[in-house]
């Protein structure tokens with residue numbers, strides 16, 4: 436029954452009963468006699484109590500809706516408030532749920548566009564670094580080699596130093612380009628790309644163990660990229676913030692899903708606010724309808740867990 440009819444009928448019953456009683460057996464004298472005042476008061480209390488119960492029951496779903504609205508987060512697809520209660524409230528909750536579904540879909544589509552643009556831009560920057568700066572430095576390196584053969588002995592050491600610095604710069608550019616565009620992902624697939632990523636962090640003094648089985652269910656390129664970027668951001672955060680000396684990447688098959696776990700033995704996230712890194716992970720997860728959690732690990736440290744359903748991420 437709608438809230439309108441509940442309140443209206445309760446009030447109507449009360450007022451009709453009061454009128455019927457006044458027209459019939461009950462009389463109210465002036466001044467009011469004590470037993471009449473008692474009956475009037477009892478009637479009033481019954482009417483107020485009835486109103487309070489009807490309003491409390493009718494407004495509870497709206498209070499639940501208010502709480503759900505206050506805590507709604509488009510990046511964390513959580514439970515929707517239950518469609519229940521008087522018809523006005525149920526209608527409002529259903530409309531709110533539809534609106535949230537639509538906003539979430541729009542947000543996911545917007546994030547997908549932004550992330551694709553970002554990946555395209557990374558490809559472009561990586562290509563330019565490799566093709567332009569990389570080529571120039573290679574030419575400089577060759578030139579230095581020719582110079583080294585011709586300069587007198589006392590200058591040769593300095594030229595060799597310049598050669599080494601140029602070579603280090605070239606290596607660094609190749610590494611940056613590789614990070615920007617996970618070429619191994621396209622060439623060798625996710626498992627090798629994740630293993631390569633793990634070894635890359637040795638340079639930062641972080642020993643990363645990897646447990647990536649070769650027999651993963653086939654995933655879409657998009658799902659592979661999401662898994663790779665989440666692992667990359669997880670390990671980058673470990674190296675930057677956690678003071679950990681050990682970390683691990685684990686990928687495993689679950690019924691109907693693939694789960695990535697990045698675990699470190701560091702200080703833990705604590706109550707640090709989420710930055711662009713973690714919300715980027717959430718946006719990527721949203722693209723695949725995947726679940727993402729960043730939580731304390733069983734022995735301290737941090738666990739980043741991404742569960743990609745094979746229904747959306749599988750090929």
Ligand SMILES: Nc1ncnc2c1ncn2[C@@H]1O[C@H](COP(=O)(O)OP(=O)(O)OP(=O)(O)O)[C@@H](O)[C@H]1O
Pocket residue numbers: 669672673675676677699701702703704705707708709710711712713714737
């Ligand atoms: N593995 C971790 N160990 C400890 N603290 C962490 C870890 N990962 C994240 N944090 C904390 O959570 C915060 C938010 O991380 P997030 O990746 O969102 O942002 P960020 O790394 O500071 O910046 P960026 O946008 O460059 O990623 C960090 O500043 C850090 O305090």
Ligand SMILES: [Mg+2]
Pocket residue numbers: 668671672710711712713
């Ligand atoms: Mg980060």
